[in-house]
Amino acid sequence: MGYVAVVRRRLNGLAALVSVTFVVLLVASLLTEARILLAKESILTGAAGLRLVGS
Structure with missing residues (x-):
């Protein structure tokens, strides 16, 4: 995603959304316990959906 955004000077909205969701889930997995992570993953996935x- 970063390479394409730099070369073409355009940001793909879907790629950015997936990347941000992945990073948020990764950080949440490092900071919380498993039961809370399951709830957070469901909430973030639902919000992304x-x-x-809506778009």
Whole structure:
């Protein structure tokens, strides 16, 4: 994603959304316990789905 954004000077919205979601889930997995992580993953996935449906 970063390479394409730099070379073409355009940011792909879907790629950015997936990348941000991945990073947030990675940080959450390092900072919380497993039961909370399951709930956070469901909430973030649902929010990302609603964002995609709304666009």
